[in-house]
Amino acid sequence: MHLEHLFTDEQKALRDMIRKFVDKEVMPIREDLEKDYSLFEGLLQKLVDLGIQRGGVPSEYGGTGPYPMTTRGIIQTELARGDAGLAMVTGMNAGEFLGPALHAGNKVVLDRFAPATAGDKVCYGCLAMTDSAAGADTENPLFRGRGISTRAKLVGDEWVINGSKSWPTNAGLASLYLTVCNTDPDVGDEGIAIIYVPSDAPGLSFGKPETKMGFKTSVNASIFFDNVRVPKEYRLAGPGQDAAFYYGGIMGLGQWASACLSLGIAKGAFEIAMEYTKERKSGGKPVREWSMAAGILADMVWPICMIILKSMVRLSPRK
Numbered sequence: 659m660h661l662e663h664l665f666t667d668e669q670k671a672l673r674d675m676i677r678k679f680v681d682k683e684v685m686p687i688r689e690d691l692e693k694d695y696s697l698f699e700g701l702l703q704k705l706v707d708l709g710i711q712r713g714g715v716p717s718e719y720g721g722t723g724p725y726p727m728t729t730r731g732i733i734q735t736e737l738a739r740g741d742a743g744l745a746m747v748t749g750m751n752a753g754e755f756l757g758p759a760l761h762a763g764n765k766v767v768l769d770r771f772a773p774a775t776a777g778d779k780v781c782y783g784c785l786a787m788t789d790s791a792a793g794a795d796t797e798n799p800l801f802r803g804r805g806i807s808t809r810a811k812l813v814g815d816e817w818v819i820n821g822s823k824s825w826p827t828n829a830g831l832a833s834l835y836l837t838v839c840n841t842d843p844d845v846g847d848e849g850i851a852i853i854y855v856p857s858d859a860p861g862l863s864f865g866k867p868e869t870k871m872g873f874k875t876s877v878n879a880s881i882f883f884d885n886v887r888v889p890k891e892y893r894l895a896g897p898g899q900d901a902a903f904y905y906g907g908i909m910g911l912g913q914w915a916s917a918c919l920s921l922g923i924a925k926g927a928f929e930i931a932m933e934y935t936k937e938r939k940s941g942g943k944p945v946r947e948w949s950m951a952a953g954i955l956a957d958m959v960w961p962i963c964m965i966i967l968k969s970m971v972r973l974s975p976r977k
């Protein structure tokens with residue numbers, strides 16, 4: 659709404675397309691999505707058919723190139739208006755996770771994983787970041803990697819990975835795992851290693867999906883790495899550079915996505931409240947025309963503005 663003037667015509671068209679998709683395909687069945695996962699999978703496939711998945715994939719591999727942040731935000735916000743899980747899972751297709759490899763110029767990773775992400779089938783990705791033992795410490799830059807307990811050791815031409823992660827979205831469903839590891843906790847940021855792990859790597863296993871109070875269409879589960887071996891070229895970039903990608907890009911993407919999800923959920927709730935208070939009459943007029951109700955609706959808009967402001971602050975360059 660207030661950001662309208664920041665969007666290009668292409669972004670406005672994309673937003674309108676997704677909004678129509680949500681109104682037509684998601685809204686009528688959204689209460690059933692948590693009961694019947696096949697309905698949810700059907701929606702994911704329809705989004706692939708609309709070209710959303712291909713949008714995040716490098717152009718030389720059949721996609722239309724990585725999305726600018728604003729475009730990602732539009733997609734996430736509009737989808738979350740209908741179902742937050744749909745926004746989350748769509749934002750975590752495997753193509754999105756190849757962005758860091760593209761920036762790092764890791765051709766081995768791109769050649770191996772990009773073609774499938776530009777295909778006609780849903781291709782999930784997973785950010786395997788939160789260590790079971792460390793939780794929020796895994797993400798804390800002040801810890802300079804000491805909070806990352808999943809270990810990666812170079813043995814010959816392979817990384818051997820051991821450890822476990824808790825809560826990653828799409829764990830067990832994804833075909834590609836962007837895994838946050840540490841090679842040596844004593845060397846600070848230099849020890850942080852971001853490694854691409856395919857789902858068929860021997861030694862990789864998953865826990866049961868977590869039972870959650872809500873947000874149930876996106877799956878969260880533990881991931882176990884038991885001497886998982888991948889080629890050494892599957893490391894994103896190298897010592898120091900991986901930490902820069904982690905703190906400067908990968909974590910920021912997650913924070914941006916969370917802000918956009920929250921914005922979409924809040925927008926959806928606000929629209930329902932506006933509609934209800936228009937239809938519901940009291941004392942001979944719509945409820946929302948009474949000043950107390952109008953004040954409550956205005957109070958609902960304030961947090962939405964705060965989410966937008968906070969996400970802008972989070973995206974501003976780190977000093």
Ligand SMILES: Cc1cc2nc3c(=O)[nH]c(=O)nc-3n(C[C@H](O)[C@H](O)[C@H](O)COP(=O)(O)OP(=O)(O)OC[C@H]3O[C@@H](n4cnc5c(N)ncnc54)[C@H](O)[C@@H]3O)c2cc1C
Pocket residue numbers: 784785786787788792793794795797798823824825826827828873878
């Ligand atoms: C729906 C959902 C989706 C998720 N998706 C992913 C995913 O895709 N990939 C992934 O890797 N992880 C994912 N996570 C995990 C998420 O990143 C972690 O839950 C988060 O990092 C916090 O870790 P924790 O739950 O272990 O909390 P803890 O580390 O146990 O922290 C609990 C609370 O303690 C307080 N606290 C902790 N440390 C500090 C501190 N230094 N200063 C002040 N207060 C502190 C905070 O209030 C914090 O909220 C997901 C979690 C959820 C719930």
